[in-house]
Amino acid sequence: MFKKRLLTYSGCHHPPPVRDAPALEVEDLCAQYERSGVAALRDIGLRVERGERVALVGPNGAGKSTLLKVVANLLPMRSGRAAIFGHPVGTCHHRVSFLPQRSELDWRFPVNVERLITAGRYVHMGWLRRPASADRELVARSIELLQLDHLRERQIGDLSGGQQQRAILARTLVQNAELLLLDEPLNAVDARTRGIITDVLVRLKEEGKTVLMATHDIGRLESDFDQAVFLVDGRQVDGPPNQPPPGILS
Amino acid sequence: MSWLLDPFHYPFMRMGFLAVFFVGITCATIGVYVVLRRMAFIGDALAHTVLPGIVIAYFYGWNLFWGALAAGLITALGIGWLSRRQELREDTAIGVMFTGMFALGILMMSTVRSFRDFQAILFGNVLGITPANVVLLAVVAVLVLGVLFVLFKEMELVSYDPNFAAVIGLKTESLRYVLLVLLAFTVVSGIQAVGVVLTSALLITPAAAASLLTDRLPRMMLLSSGFAVLGGVAGLYISYYFPVSSGASIVLACTVIFGVAYALRAIRSRRSSREQQAG
16 A cells, blocks of 8 residues: 555545546636636536536637646636545546647657557556556557557657547547546547547447547537537536537637 | 877876766756757756856855755756746746846856856866766766656656646646756756856757657667767867867867767758658
């Protein structure tokens, strides 16, 4: 126990989920941009049951990415509450996987596709450990699933936009987390990548994973998601189930 | 062949070769992160801001190494603290610390009668290095390389995707401080070889040359170390056979290596684009 505690990145033991707690519960959540102090999210309330797929829908600047980042513990809450499997955010690192927007990575850094994807296993390895054969096997499976086999040795900077998106999604999957936070995975990708990612989302549903995904794509809300949360200017707006309020994306 | 072995007859040259070896591998390895994370300005700033520490150590008769190290650590932590919440951009924080500390050093130096006392610090004097200082350089090399090795996967991840690193529980700010502190140790050891003015060249030039020739991080670090040691040894030979400054010779030798790497890269790119056109 002491050894495990010592080696985890967070410095504490990974707690088990609280019984019957939802995958994510957010109450009266407010957040602000640190530099400007401008409110980014106001009074957000949200409950995501285990195994649900929830879409965060809204125009640019609505607060979709900010909400995902608060849940991922990248941005602080100003007030309110957010719990993941019954625990405060930031205590279940191994259960939460985050897919950032592509522009947030330094793609010029010398790392190949396989190494980038292997980083998804780091949370389970912790300090000082190197990937074991089980980790490598999961990485190989994820590479195959995202159809990146022929690119595994390629530098991440030499990939196309769609390939980059698939590579970071593979990293998100390889973490084997129970709650996946996906920030616009279908944004600006080619048709082939869109098809592959859509298949992956279906597979995640079959595996009972919980997905919270920011998206602009309102065409497939009903077929691809169990619930949709609509945001405008950092506020949650009500809409008919799985139907965005008129003009929300205009 | 005797011209190759001649310098080794002298203890000061043997110490010099050992010093450039330790300084070279340390500067060049951490230098890869400096280049890839676009921190070149920090290396230069750290080298300059150690000046007040050196002058204070000189006043009190302490070992200049420890004075430089103390000032380097204050600068590294000061830069990290000033830019921690992104209220100030990092390069602005560096600019403030750099100029403030350097001005303080100059002000303190102006109270000393002779600038010659500080010449070795400003321009380096690797040939005057003592065995005790070589041991210090070796300890710094083991410390810096050891920490970089142990934290390799974390430093790599935090360098290209700090957000993902934070989501999995890594303290990205702490890792940045670790890198800055290691950089302070490295710069202080670099000053022993090439002086305040030229230390950033040892951090940047070999790493920049290596980055032109490979896109694998571990290989880049090895290549960069090789270039730095080669430049250091070549510089020492030049200063042995010609009456020129050892620090400047080392830096110029590294610059020539960079030029060769740049030419090789250009030839390789031209060849591959020709092959693509033919294919």
